[in-house]
Amino acid sequence: EVQLVESGGDLVQPGGSLRLSCAASGFTLSDHDMDWVRQAPGKGLEWVGRTRNKTRSYSTEYAASVKGRFSISRDESKNSLYLQMNGLKTEDTAVYYCIRGINDWGQGTLVTVSS
Amino acid sequence: DIQMTQSPSSLSASVGDRVTIICRASQGIRNALGWYQQKPGKAPKRLIYAASTLQSGVPSRFSGSGSGTEFTLTISSLQPEDFATYYCLQYTSYPLTFGQGTRLEIK
Numbered sequence: 019e020v021q022l023v024e025s026g027g028d029l030v031q032p033g034g035s036l037r038l039s040c041a042a043s044g045f046t047l048s049d050h051d052m053d054w055v056r057q058a059p060g061k062g063l064e065w066v067g068r069t070r071n072k073t074r075s076y077s078t079e080y081a082a083s084v085k086g087r088f089s090i091s092r093d094e095s096k097n098s099l100y101l102q103m104n105g106l107k108t109e110d111t112a113v114y115y116c117i118r119g120i121n122d123w124g125q126g127t128l129v130t131v132s133s
Numbered sequence: 134d135i136q137m138t139q140s141p142s143s144l145s146a147s148v149g150d151r152v153t154i155i156c157r158a159s160q161g162i163r164n165a166l167g168w169y170q171q172k173p174g175k176a177p178k179r180l181i182y183a184a185s186t187l188q189s190g191v192p193s194r195f196s197g198s199g200s201g202t203e204f205t206l207t208i209s210s211l212q213p214e215d216f217a218t219y220y221c222l223q224y225t226s227y228p229l230t231f232g233q234g235t236r237l238e239i240k
Contacts, residue, residue: 053229062220062231062232062233062234063169063171063177063220063222063231063234064231065222065228065229065230065231068227068229079227079228080228081228082134082228115176115177120167120179120182120222120224120229121179121182121188123176123177123178124176125176126176
């Protein structure tokens with residue numbers, strides 16, 4: 019059974035940094051494209067970024083709103099995906115989901131950016 | 134960026150009704166479109182991919198159609214568990230973009 023479990027969400031001040039983790043089980047992470055999607059409170063879904071699978075060299079794509087501030091990485095030995103978030107803004111406040119193949123979603127982790 | 138416009142933004146319907154939600158793309162996306170259902174406090178769940186392919190385990194009352202720039206999600210006979218928010222997602226080019234959502238409420 020595919021499972022994705024996000025963690026690392028927290029309250030952080032504007033300008034701060036946070037790293038989210040997504041622990042994957044039930045499949046081999048390196049075989050799959052993985053995405054991060056976020057949802058601000060009471061709002062719709064926004065795609066954040068993607069890391070492609072090993073065959074495509076784990077290359078990445080990002081939304082313009084996070085490019086240069088966020089980065090996606092993997093640790094295949096831990097079967098885990100990460101989202102490093104720097105220069106956080108109040109508008110980054112959201113539930114962050116990791117997703118396998120735009121089909122299997124984790125339960126999400128809440129990031130709150132506020133002073 | 135490809136803009137995805139959903140209509141209506143909200144919809145009231147009764148159990149047993151047939152409902153249709155439309156998603157329009159600002160440029161052609163072939164059939165690279167998925168439909169998702171989200172219930173309050175839960176992660177979205179994919180219902181349809183490739184515009185018209187039903188995800189395994191999803192009831193057959195859900196169907197999708199369309200290609201190019203106009204797509205529809207149809208629920209043939211609403212059940213109580215179908216009241217939720219629905220989103221379309223285009224995945225033909227980056228950035229991936231979602232529609233703004235359609236909230237389906239009980240009349």
